[in-house]
Amino acid sequence: MAEGRVSQRRVPTAVGVEVLGPLRLAVDGVPVDVRGAKRRAALGLLALAEGRTVAVDALVDALWPDDVPDSGRQALHSVVSRLRSDLGPAAVRLETGPAGYRLALAPDELDLTRARRLLTTARGLAGRDPAAAAALLREACDLWHGPVLPDLTVVPPIATAAQACASLRREVVDALVSAAVAAGAAEEVGGLAEAAVAEDPLREPAVLGLVRALAATGRAPAALRVAREFRARLAEETGLDPTPALAELERAVASGGAGPAPTRPAAIPAFPFPATSLLGRAPEVAALHGLLAAERLVTVVGPGGVGKTRLALEVARPVADATVLLLAPVTDAAAVPHALAGALGLTAVRGDVLATCLAVLGDRNGLLVVDNCEHLLGAARDLVAAVLAGCPRLAVLATSRERLGLAAEHAHRLAPLDLPAPGQDPAAAASVALFADRARRVRPVPPEQWDTVADVVRRLDGMPLAIELAAGRLSSLSLPDLRDRLDRALDLLGGGAGPSGDARHRTLRATVAWSYELLGPDEQRLFRHLSVFADGVDLPTAERLAADLGLSGDPGSLLAHLVDASVLDADLGDGTRYRMLETLRAFGRDRLAAAGEAADADERLLRWAGRLAAEAGTALGSADEPAADRVLRREVANLRAAWHLARGSGRLDATVALITPLYDAIAYRDLLELRTWAEDLAEDPALGRSPRAVLVLAAAAEAAYHRGDRATARRRAEAGLATPDVDEAGHWLCRCVLSVVALAAGAHGEATGHALAADRTAPRGRECLGLAALATAYGGDLDAARAWNDRGAADAVAPTMRSWAAYVAGEIDVLAGDGAAAEAQYLRAVDLARASGATFLVGVATVGLLTVRASSGRVPEALTGYREVVDYFARTGNWTHQWATLRDLARLLRRLGDEVAAGAIEAAADAAPDAPADGRPHATGPRPEVPPGRAAVLDLARRAIDEALTRR
Structure with missing residues (x-):
């Protein structure tokens, strides 16, 4: 059963587990005798986890610490199976998940959880209604019915938990004594206060409680004697002075009062827990609890502002005996031990401060959080090493921007909050939820602006500090204005104290500078x-x-x-x-x-971009094309930065160097930005000064062809040929563009002429002879077409050029009436093009393949394929080939009886200026008086495909 499923349905069987004494289990109020040490230990471990999943490995190590059976998991499974038998009708409560086992208990079904809740509630009431608080604390105190799990403390994790439960009971007793004194019932807790001091004579909260109880019952001299004896004992045995709270209480008792009741144990100051909720970090909190159960030292590592401190405090919150050492305000390495003493509520008066702190921590079974170690890395490392060596029951949770470097360290890298995925409801992302929660305090975000919030958190990388600061800016900026100014985020997101309130967190810039200076x-x-x-x-x-x-x-x-x-x-x-x-x-x-160094860094970026474009352009024409395609696609964002830098600063040579090597990327790939850049540069009046202007014009002409503007494509290609001193590369590229433009217009002879002229200056193995073959085949001479294509294919090396030759061969086979041969060629073309990243060729070859499949009766395959290709050409804006695809689809729809859709699609194609010439005869049928526009025809085509598939 998956973890958490119990909460999703009614569970009729009541369960009660008691761990604050000998282990007890009751099912529907009936006691159950759980026999067998392993079974009882397993129940104890699962109950002490308080609803968290316990990993299989952790259970195996705990139950068999010295001699794990050959099949430890199988042995554990057997123990769990018997424990389920003990649970009987409540066996469903023992859940098996991918990470381990979980005992699902309601808060009132486990005495340990009830004790924690009663203590928390009582603390909230103590200042307003101490009598009610005392009643709750008495109820909590009564939950202990003997030594915690006395027969199971041979199991190390249970022994550790038993110490924590003892610490929790001390907290409950301290709070009960304080609440009873405040409620005027000190005489009822005098014996309890004396027993607490007798149990641990050096624990100041117990001493303070006894002093108050004695003073409140009229025994001020006895109260002052207890205080003096504690002061002397503490100095003699530890070299420390008590906290100022004792001196304050002594003055109050001497004046005839009992002093104020503390809200937390005075020897361990309350750590600075934030008032806002922690969002989106539940998996990390659970993971850290699991790690700390198995590891002595865990370091949460991550950049400034990612939320390391906030996460550590959340992990520490439920720990009964947690100490938090905040190193952010500490600037001197020598002061680190003194800071620890302060965190423990101690004032060192002589001797070795660190040794004294270790003596106080030595028998504790809790957690020490050491926050913000990075600026005092050496001192923090030494401190933690000493704690690990001197306090064997204590776990340490550190936060730092880098590891401490200790052998026992387990590093847990904290990532930013998750961002909205494409198609996901933005509100489901933790980063958006955090922004909305913090914005609610300033200006709530209406649902229609969730997409804008998604833009904001993406541009802030999901960093919690940046998101919280941005949400705070809604007090003075609208959400769209905030989004539009995030390019100045370091300055915009300033002001206001951050999570820990110190100066480093007051601006995002200061947080980043802190890391940089180290x-x-x-x-x-x-x-x-x-x-x-x-x-x-x-x-x-x-x-x-x-x-x-x-x-x-x-x-x-x-x-x-x-x-x-x-x-x-x-x-x-x-x-x-x-x-x-x-x-x-x-x-x-x-x-x-x-x-x-800005100018120098910019020049380095431009040189890198030019070098990468040149290397990629060369490799795209070779057998290494697939690897070059991957590199090019991976580096588009960096090339974009270089392009905008070069264009913005008027560096003509740098922009030309980016565009001219990438003709193949523009011609055969759906890298639409490159097409836009080429067209932008082609219209620059300064282009004429470049000796490589013809190459830019050829690339821009190809880009115009892909978006269906054949007139502009022809104009640019002809302008390129008219450029003085046209080189061979410029010549054949411009001729290739003129060939495809003529081919789309149905001018087969002109297309062949341009293609053969291009071949005279083109490198061997290019597409020129294939273009001549295609035009010749469409003109009716299939034998000549095969001869041209075979010559071109023989020299083709790059996968895209081999794909092109296979596609042309498939077109010739279709015209020859050999559908099986054509399908094989189309499939080969698709495979080669897909492997090399030539997405345009995947599209056109797939259209040919679908035509063959439709003709051979495989209609569902054809319809599904047409839907995908229509969507592809719609995304890339290639309407010349979109219209050809739609015409093929219309012929299939007409065969299937959908005359209305077929006629509307054909009418739209016939009216489109960018549709290619169609030499095939038109079928007669109904046509709309006004042909649909582009958006309407795409919607019509998709609906017609869906309806046809539904009827199949």
Whole structure:
């Protein structure tokens, strides 16, 4: 059964488990005798988890600490099976999940949970109604019915939990004594207060409670004697003074009062738990609880503002004996032990402060949180190492922007909050939920603006600090205005104290600067120059950049430390890639300007982009095309940054260097941005100054052809041929564009002429002879067409060119009436094109394949395929080939009896200026008086396909 399913349906069988004494189980009020040490220990472990899943490995290690059976999981399964038998009709409560086992209990079904809830409720009432608080605390106290699980403490995790339960009881007793004194019932708790001091004479909260109880019952001299004896005992045995609370209480008793009742144990100050709720981190909280049950030291690692402190406090909140050491305000390494003493509520008067703290912590079974270690890494490391060595029952949860570097350390890297996925309801994403929750306090976000919130949190990388600061800005900005100004997020999101209230968190810029200042000079410089890459870099690029900057040391070590310091993220998926969060990139660019390096970094980016375009362009025409396609697609965001930089600064040569090598990317791939860039550059009046203008015009002509503007494609190609000193590459590329334009117009002879002219200057194995073959075949000479295509195919090396030759062969086979041969060629073309990333060829070859399948009676396959291809050409804006696809679909619809849809589609194609010529005879049938427009014809085609599939 999946975890949590019990809460989704009514569970009729009541269960009661008691762990605050000997283990007891009751089902529907009837006691159950759970026999067998392993079974009882398993029940105890599952109950003590208080509804959390206990991992299989943790259970096996606990039940068989010295000698795990050969099949530990099978042995555990047997124990769990017997325990389910003990539960009888409540066996459904013992759930099996992918992570382990869980005992699902309501809050009132486990005495430990009831005790915690009663203590929490009583603390809330103590100031308003101490009598009611005392009544709740008496009820909590009564839940202990003997030593906790006395027969099971040989199991280490249970022994640890028993210590925690003892600590919880001390808290309950302290609170009960204070509440009873405040309610005027001190005489009822005098014996309890004396017993608490006798149990632990050095525990100040117990002493304070006894002093108050004695003073409240008229025994002020005895109360002052207890205080003096405690002060002397503490100094003698620990070298410490009591907290100021004792001196304050002594003064009050001497003046005839009992002093104020504390709301928490005075020896352990309340840690600064935030007032706002923690959203989107439930999996991380559960994971950390699980880790801390098995590991002595867990370090939450992540960049500034990701929420490490907030998460650690949430983990610490339910722990009965938790101490929180905040290192953010500490600037001197020597002061770290004193800060720990302060967190423990101690004042050191002589001797070794750290040793004294370890003596106080030594027998505790709780949790020490050490927050913000990164700026005092060495001192924090030494402190934690001493705690681990001197306090064997204590677990440590540290937060830092990099690991402490201890052997016992388990690093848990905290990622930003999840972002809305495409097609997902934005409100379901934790980042959007956090923004909405914080915005609610300033200006609630109406549902119609969820998509805008999604844009905001995406641009803030899901970083909690940035999201909270952005939500706060709604007091002075509308949501759209906030979104539009996030390019200045480092300055925009300033002001106001952050989660911990210290100066570092008052602005996003200060938070990032904190991480930056902890880096060495070479690391800072590499960080600055990496910030110009919008989507990170791969390892070779990062290493080349480090070498180019002349940095000392090994580039790999520098990069590793940037990752360890949480200013870079290493993606180890398909090869190592280093990325920065957007806020870190913005800070890095600011630091470039401050260091006078911005121009140099920009030039390096442009040189990198030009080099990558040249290498990719060469490889796209070779057998290495698939790898080059992957590189090109992976680097589009970085190329975009380089393009906008070059265009914005008027660097004509840099923009030309980006476009001219990538003709194949424009012609055969759905990288639509590249087409837009080429067309933008082609219209630049300054282009004429470039010696490579003809190559730009050829690329822009191809781009215009793909969006159906054949007139512009022809104009640009002819302008390219008219350019003075046209080189061979410019000549054949422009001729190829003129050939496809003529082919779309049905001018087969002209198309053949341009294709053969292109072949005279083109590299071997290009598409030119295939174009001549296609035009010749459409003109009716199939033998000549095969000869041209075979010659071109023989020299083809790049997968796209081989795909092109297979597609042309399929078209010739269709015209020859050989459907089986045509299908084989189309399939080969699709496979080759898909492997090389040539999505345009996948589209056109699939159209031919669907025509064959429709003709052979495989109508459902054809209809489904047409729906996919129609959607593809709609996404890429290629209406020349969309109209050809729609005409083929219309012929199939007419055969299926849908004359109305077929006639409307054909009428729209005949009226479209960008539709290719169609030499096939038109069928007669009903046609609308006004042909539908583009959007309407696509909607009509999709509905007709769906209806036809429904009828099949």
